[in-house]
Amino acid sequence: MTELTRRRFGILTGASFAAASTPLFAPHVLGQGKPKLVVIGGGAGGGTLARYVAKDSNGAVDVTLIEPQKNFTTCFFSNLYVGGLRSFKSITHDYDKVKKSGVKVIHAAAMAIDRDKKQVVLAGGQRITYDRLAVAPGIDLKFDSVHGYSEAAAELMPHAWKPGKQTELLVKKLNALKDGDTIVMIAPPNPYRCPPGPYERASMFAHVLKTKGHKKSRIIILDVKPNFSKQALFMEGWEKHYPGMIEWQDPNMHGGIKSVNPKTGEIVTDLGSYKAALANVIPAQMAGKIARDAGLADASGFCPIDPDNMKSKMDPNVFVVGDASIAGDMPKSAFSANSQAKVAAMIVRSELTSSRAFPARYNNTCWSLIAPDDDVKVGGAYEPGEGKIKASSTFVSQKAESSELRKQNYQESVDWYNGIVADIFG
Amino acid sequence: MPGRTAGAGVVAPSLLAIGLIGMAVMTAGAAADIELGRYLASECMACHRAQTSASAIPNLTTIPREHFVTVIKAYRRKELPNPAMQNVAGRLSDEEIESLALYFSTTKQP
Numbered sequence: 001m002t003e004l005t006r007r008r009f010g011i012l013t014g015a016s017f018a019a020a021s022t023p024l025f026a027p028h029v030l031g032q033g034k035p036k037l038v039v040i041g042g043g044a045g046g047g048t049l050a051r052y053v054a055k056d057s058n059g060a061v062d063v064t065l066i067e068p069q070k071n072f073t074t075c076f077f078s079n080l081y082v083g084g085l086r087s088f089k090s091i092t093h094d095y096d097k098v099k100k101s102g103v104k105v106i107h108a109a110a111m112a113i114d115r116d117k118k119q120v121v122l123a124g125g126q127r128i129t130y131d132r133l134a135v136a137p138g139i140d141l142k143f144d145s146v147h148g149y150s151e152a153a154a155e156l157m158p159h160a161w162k163p164g165k166q167t168e169l170l171v172k173k174l175n176a177l178k179d180g181d182t183i184v185m186i187a188p189p190n191p192y193r194c195p196p197g198p199y200e201r202a203s204m205f206a207h208v209l210k211t212k213g214h215k216k217s218r219i220i221i222l223d224v225k226p227n228f229s230k231q232a233l234f235m236e237g238w239e240k241h242y243p244g245m246i247e248w249q250d251p252n253m254h255g256g257i258k259s260v261n262p263k264t265g266e267i268v269t270d271l272g273s274y275k276a277a278l279a280n281v282i283p284a285q286m287a288g289k290i291a292r293d294a295g296l297a298d299a300s301g302f303c304p305i306d307p308d309n310m311k312s313k314m315d316p317n318v319f320v321v322g323d324a325s326i327a328g329d330m331p332k333s334a335f336s337a338n339s340q341a342k343v344a345a346m347i348v349r350s351e352l353t354s355s356r357a358f359p360a361r362y363n364n365t366c367w368s369l370i371a372p373d374d375d376v377k378v379g380g381a382y383e384p385g386e387g388k389i390k391a392s393s394t395f396v397s398q399k400a401e402s403s404e405l406r407k408q409n410y411q412e413s414v415d416w417y418n419g420i421v422a423d424i425f426g
Numbered sequence: 427m428p429g430r431t432a433g434a435g436v437v438a439p440s441l442l443a444i445g446l447i448g449m450a451v452m453t454a455g456a457a458a459d460i461e462l463g464r465y466l467a468s469e470c471m472a473c474h475r476a477q478t479s480a481s482a483i484p485n486l487t488t489i490p491r492e493h494f495v496t497v498i499k500a501y502r503r504k505e506l507p508n509p510a511m512q513n514v515a516g517r518l519s520d521e522e523i524e525s526l527a528l529y530f531s532t533t534k535q536p
Contacts, residue, residue, distance in 0.1 A: 052468065335472060342468040358465045361517070363472070365510045381513045393516055395509035408482060412473075412510075415483040419475035 034062040035352035038120050038130035040110045040290060042067030044076070045322025045337035046136030047098060047424035052345035054102040060353045064104040064128055066120060070094060072425070073163040075193065076334040077417050080369060082160075082171055083204030084211070091163070097426025113294035115315050132348050134319040135296060135303070135312070136337065137288025138162070139193050142301075145284035146186060146260055153262035157279040160201075161193060173278045174208055180216040181277035184267050186257060187223040191302065192285045193323050193332045195229035196378070199248075200368040201280070203234065206242035207371055220274060221248045222257055222267070229331075230368055230376055236399050237370030287324035294318075302326045307384035308360050310344040319344040327362075328388030329380070336364045338420055339382075360384055367413035373403070375410035456520035463529030466522055469514065491531035498523045 039050040042065050050065040057063075073092045080086040095105045106128070112121040113135070119127040141159060143150050149157065160170040177183070183205055187198040202219050209217045227250070228234075238246045255270025265276045286292065286301030296303045296312050303320040304313040307328060312318040321344050322337030330336045343360045350357035365379035376397035382389050397409070467486075476485045486494065500506045501515035502523075518526070 056464070338472050339469065342465075346465055346468075356461050358462060361466075361469065363469050363514060365473075377510065379510050379513060381517055383517075393513050395513055411482040415476055415481045416473045418481075419471065419473045419483065422475045423471050 034060065035131045036062045036064070036129060037132050037134065037348055037352065038128050039063070039065045039134040039136065040113075040120060041136035041138060041288070041322070042069070042072055042095060042098070042105070043136060043138055043322065043337065044074075044334035044420070044424055045138075045341045046134060047072075047095075048338045048341035049134050049136065049319070049321060049345050049348070050103045051098060051101050051424070051426060052342055053348050056345065057349050057353055057355070059102055061349065062104070063102065064106060064130075065095075065098065066106045066108060066110045066122065066128070067095065068107060068109045069164075070107050073167065074334065074421065075161070075163045075197075076420075078160070078163045078167050079197065079200045079204045081167060082174065082201060083207045083369070083372075085204075085369070085372065088168060093421055093425040095425065101426050110290055113290060113296075113318075115294060115318065118317060130317075131352060132317055132319065134321060134341075134344060134348070135288075135291050135294070135324065136320070136322045136341070137290050137324050139285040139323045139332070140288050140292075142284040142286055145189075146257065146281055148259040148261055149281050149283060150262075153260070154281070156262035157260060157265075157276075157281045159282050160280065161188075161197075161282050161285075170278075170280060174205060177209070177212075177214075177217065177277055179212075179214040182217070182274060183219045183278045183280065184274050184276035185219065185221045185280045186260070186267070186282060187221055187225065187228065188282045189224045189284050191332060192282070194366070195331050195333075196234075196366055196368040198282055199228055199230065199234045200370070202246055202248075203237065203242075203368075203370045205280075206238070206245050209245065210242055217245065219246045221246065222254050222269060223248060223250055224257065226250050226252075229366075230378055230396065232399055233376045233397055234368075234370060237374055237376075241371040241374065285323075287320075291320060291324045296320055297324075298326075300326065307387070307389040309347040310340050310360075311347070319348065326388075328382070329391040330362060330364055330382050330389050331366065333364055333366050334420060335366065335379075335416075336362070338423060339363050362389055365416070367409060367416065369410060369413070373407040373410050375406055375413055376401075377409055377413070456524045458524040458528035459521065460525065460528050460532065462522065463525035463527070464533075466518070466526050467529050467533075470526070486530045487533055489530065491527045494527040494530060495523055498526070 039046045050063050054063040071092050077091050099105050109123040110120050111123050119129050158166045158170040160166040205219050258268040260267050267274045287297045287303050296314050298304050303325050305325045310319045310321050312320050321340040323332040339362045349355045362382035367377045369375050378396040380391045380394035383392050473483045474486045498515045501511045504512050
């Protein structure tokens with residue numbers, strides 16, 4: 001817990017010590033009534049965790065999910081909305097089935113975590129007591145990681161890296177482009193949500209421009225990284241589908257990103273400047289504010305966890321899953337979050353209901369669409385090892401694969417989307 | 427799903443009809459543990475929730491138990507091509523495969 005948070009709640013070390021010394025596997029100390037799990041965040045990590053504990057405990061655990069939005073737009077597959085291949089509605093989900101699965105859903109913002117009292121404080125002051133807490137707030141953006149960028153600037157230069165209105169704004173600006181206009185993307189430093197995401201997005205931009213018949217429009221990606229996920233596959237696909245349209249620049253090529261000017265659309269690098277009709281600025285990232293305020297993050301801005309169980313290294317009563325966590329070799333993805341949530345759910349049940357616990361296993365696959373029916377994937381199996389979540393095996397699509405295989409990958413990704421949203425939202 | 431199995435290699439009952447069946451129907455001595463199966467199955471459910479026969483990724487609750495075991499072992503030996511499934515199956519022991527098969531064969535909708 002941060003010093004600020006400690007002062008806010010006025011709880012000092014005595015209570016902390018008592019809490020820390022409580023046996024971890026002792027359902028009998030939890031007090032009367034059903035043991036309580038509270039989950040902050042209703043996305044791929046939090047939604048899955050809440051549903052799985054409710055479902056698999058058959059009502060033996062009182063599960064409360066705190067999520068301010070009544071309708072949740074998934075970041076995953078939002079690039080397909082950008083590309084005009086899916087509707088916004090098709091990537092937006094409500095919590096009706098989550099409620100029917102036995103989860104108490106509170107649509108309110110969680111403002112703070114009082115770890116000493118084991119309570120979550122909602123906007124308005126209501127406190128929700130927990131025996132175990134799961135924190136899945138996703139990411140926050142470090143707007144100041146790009147000089148000249150800000151939350152206000154995002155209304156002119158959308159990031160669209162937290163889905164919803166930002167995604168709609170990005171599409172509105174994309175659809176307003178004229179032939180000859182330039183799109184400039186700024187790609188973020190590691191670690192960030194969805195490593196192949198910026199490059200799939202560039203592909204979807206190009207698909208839209210190509211479909212509109214643009215001959216002169218260009219997409220310039222200014223990257224702060226020397227390389228990126230599935231790079232060879234994207235480069236090959238861009239040359240095949242959009243020759244000459246997408247230009248990727250590593251730091252050696254642009255010399256460093258100096259500033260952006262949201263009012264003029266100007267983006268200045270050390271070696272040049274660009275006038276963007278559409279600027280898509282994806283800044284550096286960190287764990288969601290509530291996790292950082294609660295002292296669950298380290299100096300990296302993300303939350304260290306125990307790879308055996310997804311427990312916070314700062315507090316044995318708190319789990320952190322999804323993009324906010326430091327998950328070792330696992331990328332920040334919905335698939336990863338969903339996988340981590342299932343490990344955490346299994347451990348939560350074992351601690352609160354004495355059900356059996358099994359060794360943690362994790363899995364991830366990320367599909368990326370380069371052009372309609374040209375889909376590539378990367379994935380891995382993961383297990384605890386060397387003090388982190390370690391990849392035990394990995395795979396990635398190969399260059400020059402058949403169009404039939406790429407099309408099958410796409411269909412697989414669509415089925416995965418339908419599967420995982422059912423897993424999360426019921 | 428017809429026409430999809432050879433390339434994508436997801437668990438597909440139709441493969442069984444072309445030669446895999448009978449290779450390893452059940453493993454003698456591998457005990458099935460339904461609780462273990464339920465936990466391991468959660469990994470599958472990120473993808474395998476298909477509700478229609480048009481889906482590329484099949485609903486595992488509709489696959490006969492012995493077929494499930496056969497196909498997963500084929501993925502484990504990398505005799506079926508989908509790398510995502512090879513990845514999943516590659517770390518499963520015989521007991522774990524039997525546990526998964528038991529769980530899916532006795533569960534309507536996980």
